[in-house]
Amino acid sequence: MRFILCVITLCCLSLQAQTTDLSYYLPQNTTYDSKIPTPESVIGHQVGEWHITHDRLVSYMQILAKSSDRIHIENRGKTFEGRPLLLLTITSPENHSDIENIRTTHISATENNSANVDNMPIVVYQGFSIHGNEASGSNAAMLVAYYLAAAQSEDVKNLLDNTIILFDPAYNPDGLQRFAYWANTNKSKHLNPDPNDREYDEVWPGGRTNHYWFDMNRDWLPVQLPESKVRIESFHKWLPNILTDHHEMGTNSTFFFQPGIPSRTHPLTPKLNQQLTKSIGNYHAKALDKIGSLYYTEENFDDFYYGKGSTFPDINGGIGILFEQGSSRGHIQESVNGIITFPFTIRNQFTAALSTLEAGKNMRKDILQYQHDFYKNARTEASKENGKAIIFGDEKDAAKTFHLAEVLKRHQIEFHELKSDFKTNGKQFKKGYSYVIPKNQKNTRLINAMFEKRTTFQDSLFYDVSAWTFPLAFGLDYADDVSTTIAGVKVEDLQMKTGSVSSKSNYAYLMEWHEYYAPKALSAILGSGLRAKVGMSQFKTNGKIYDYGTILIPVQNQNKSPEDLYAFLQKVAKDSHLQIDAVTTGLTEGIDLGSNQFSALTQPKVAIIVGEGIRSYDAGEIWHVFDQRYDMPITKLDTRNLGRTDLSRYNTIIVPSGSMDKRATDNLKKWTENGGTLIAYRNALNWLDRNDFLKLEFKKTKLVAEDISYEERSDFRGAQVIGGAIFEAKQDRSHPINFGYKNDRIALFRNNTIFLKPDKQSYNNPLQYTKNPLLSGYVSKQNLDSLSLSVPFKANRFKSGKIITFTDNTNFRAFWYGTNKLLMNAIFFREEM
Known part of the structure; x- marks a missing residue:
């Protein structure tokens, strides 16, 4: 048995050595511009021979962009580890010369009840390897970019004339780099498909996640991570018609493309979205049939949680598509479907990327019309809500309120200041601590998705979470049935509250614990060697009721003079966006400031x-x-x-x-x-x-x-x-x-x-x-x-x-x-x- 396995392995390795040049991946019915550098000429190896490191991927994309008038490249920001977050815009040179006009016309079609989509290019966002150890996507991205830059066929030229491709070669640079290091440092000269080999068992925490070990494919709606922030900005700038998300799954699986399980689609997603997704899937099936790759669809995965890349477009007038490739997890591995090689996984991803573009080109008018109608119908729904609004806030915590407003801003949702203090359903909303969202606006469906509470479902199984109600997540009061008459000015430039100290004291300072960044302030206070206490009961002084958990900072017997303490607390208040109150007496209504009901705090270690x-x-x-x-x-x-x-x-x-x-x-x-x-x-x-x-x-x-x-x-x-x-x-x-x-x-x-x-x-x-x-x-x-x-x-x-x-x-x-x-x-x- 061992002898047979060795023979199979040697045959497979020999096959791999013959098939990792470009001819294994690229269509051979076209010529390629010799002036466009191949991946090998820049990265130093054939695609699939080694796992691409992010720095080499960046180098190739930059050189490719310099060499081709079909590509514009931009660096939109950086990851926690300082890696660039690239976006390539790929289209014909003629479209590049008129790109801003094309973009504004595209967006305009989502804002008007009549639009002629006949001659508009379709916009396709292609993104790869948001899970860093699902690396076949980003490795395939080099091939896709090269093909689009170098192929000289009339089909490709026609595609570029009619398509704007927003190309994100690495959704997760930090994770991709981490995994490439692991796979490459554990690669043997003689590739070993034994799944017990160290190459296929990453050290904790693995390369799936970003720097802080977040699954970034759950952050499209919350938008809390730097990678997500630039990605969502690009998304809303263009509102792509199709967005693809290239993943990997277990080694014993084949290849999956959407739609997922029909009963697990979110009810806010139009049925036509899934019908179009299925029609696009026919192109994937045809392309994979041609190269003999097995696949499946409408199983396992779903379109419910809008915080995933393949589902987020569905609530924004686009079509999200998930690809899942059975993973080699390194360079070669045994599976129930035979020996699976890294180049094989890359070729499937490459094939699906091209079939997406073919579908987009051929279905262009239908998909553009779908997006136009999506927003037209949304406006009709929103008009029925004219004069109605949602209010959210926390009268004692401006920071939490700000951070939810920040998410709305990233999603281009309109909201307003609260005109004056307002009370409803027993909840008090304070001006400066609350915002009002008119329901009659373009992104009304996205608002509904973010604020809804849902407890009945067609299906009882979920690939991810079944609830994400944002005001509940942020711990805010809210009401979804108020009048827009309470709204003040529209918020254009969102600013967090400025912190301050009321005045200088020679006795003590008080800091309530309600604000979100109060722990940050207390950590700075205790970390500087200052003494602080926490109030175990409520009390009243200077006409203000201080709640449980109020922090007391005495002035005397500290390691700073009264003047230095005041200056220090001013900086703390500013950095933590909160109010610190000076008091001149320890006598209060309730526990006095010298009471044993104020407990001394020690610095956490x-x-x-x-x-x-x-x-x-x-x-x-x-x-x-x-x-x-x-x-x-x-x-x-x-x-x-x-x-x-x-x-x-x-x-x-x-x-x-x-x-x-x-x-x-x-x-x-x-x-x-x-x-x-x-x-x-x-x-x-x-x-x-x-x-x-x-x-x-x-x-x-x-x-x-x-x-x-x-x-x-x-x-x-x-x-x-x-x-x-x-x-x-x-x-x-x-x-x-x-x-x-x-x-x-x-x-x-x-x-x-x-x-x-x-x-x-x-x-x-x-x-x-x-x-x-x-x-x-x-x-x-x-x-x-x-x-x-x-x-x-x-x-x-x-x-x-x-x-x-x-x-x-x-x-x-x-x-x-x-x-x-x-x-x-x-x-x-x-x-x-």
Whole structure:
């Protein structure tokens, strides 16, 4: 058997060596301009021989653009690691000379009830490898760009005359670079298809994600990452008719193209969108048939969550198309479909890229008319909402309000200042802390997608989350049934609130904890060696009621003079966009400033566990919120070394979802017993329970399949998954975990089935799901029953230390601003819990 495998391998390697030149990939019924450099001439190897590194990919695209009058290249920004975010515009030289007029005419067709699309070019956005370790896309991008620049056939010239191609060769430069390093450094001279080889098992966290380990294909709607920001700007600048998103999937799969499962399409997506997607799919099928590649469609994947690249265009008048190629994950690997080589995967991606362009050219008028009608129909829907608006805000937190407005701005959604303070449905909206969105506007369907709450669904299975209601994610009050008469001026230049200190004091300063960036301010204060305390009760002074969690900074006995302290706090207030109040007396209505109800705070010294066994998404979200949002230092401790790491320099350690080996577990247990605070999330609760940190009482859901056939068993099990929904919990605002929240209800994001029983003492349940907690999204009745009145948070003593547990992710995908403060409260006020 081993001999046979070796023979097959040698034959395959020989075949690969013969087929990795351009003739393996490119159509041979055309000539190619010799003045256009081939990929090999620039990168130093044949496409598919090695994994392209991002720097070489950039070099090739830049040289290609200089060599061809069909290509214009721009650098739109940079990643967290400083890599350029390129966009190539590829079309005929004649179109380039009139490109701005073409663009404005294209956009104008989406803004007028009558438009002649007969002679308009179609706009196609082609993007590759948003998951960095799904690298066949970006490697194929070199071939596609070369073909479009160099091919001399009449078909290609006609294509370029009638198409504007927005070409994004690497959606995820940081991840692509990370994966190329791994695959190339583990490549053998004699390629080995054994799936057990190290080449096919990346080191944690892998190349899928960007610098902070985010899945960037979930950020098209939230737009929180630098890569997404420039991409969405390009998208709205052009409103492409087709957008393609080239991915990879498991090695034993073939090739997938959309449409996905019909029953899992979002109801706001027009049916014609899916019909056109299917018609485009016929071109993919024909092209793949020609080269003998297997494929499938209308299975596995869906078009529900609008935050994915293949679905985001569907709510913006375009057609999104997902490609999934069975991955070699390196250079060559065994599969149930035979030996799969890296060049083979690249050729399939290349083929699908060209079939997309052929479909776009041939279906140009139908697809342009579809986009025109999409916005025409949207305007009709919006006109019925004339005079109606949505209001959102937080009267005590301008920053959260600003950041949601920032998302709207990125999506070219119109909104206005609030004319004057306004109250509705028991909620107070304050001018300067609230915005008004008229419903009668161009992007009304996108607004509906962002603000809707949905709890009924055609299907019970979801490829991604089933809910993402933005005001709930940002923890904001909102109402969707107000009049536009409350709207003030339209916001053109969005500015965050300016922070300040009311005046200089020789006694003390007070800082409320409501503002989003209050943790950033407190971290700076404690990090400078200043003393600060937190108020455990409400009080009133100078005519103002200060809420639970107010921070007190005394003037006396500090390491700064009163003058220097004032100057320092002015900078802190400005940097953190909040108000700090000077007071001249410690006498208040309620607890006085010298009361023991003001608890002294110590500077957090925080570490987070990362590495094998830990869910990288969760860890990256926490790292990001510390590093990018709050400017707080956090040490990443790898599970490989944790068993022998001296943990005494930390007072707080965070365990994201996951588990560790016995040696690491024992070290963490000893550290916690000796006074540390351990904060654990999601599946780490099971690890805590198994290793006797504490005994958690879990509520178990009993599932019994009745009248379920063998064929339906997978769907039955899948329907019990909480893929991502939003639930309501009650808050005891006097408990430190809830400091800074003004309401007694909070929206929590949940995508797991870990249910904790409440404590018998009600004061030990400061966060508790309501009896009917579902706000938006899908959950099975069995799981909803288990979730009802369960608790998402517990704080327990563990000898001299403390263990704080969260069942839910408080930092989800960087846009769940509304619950970030729960983690910050657990860190800063850990000693009071």
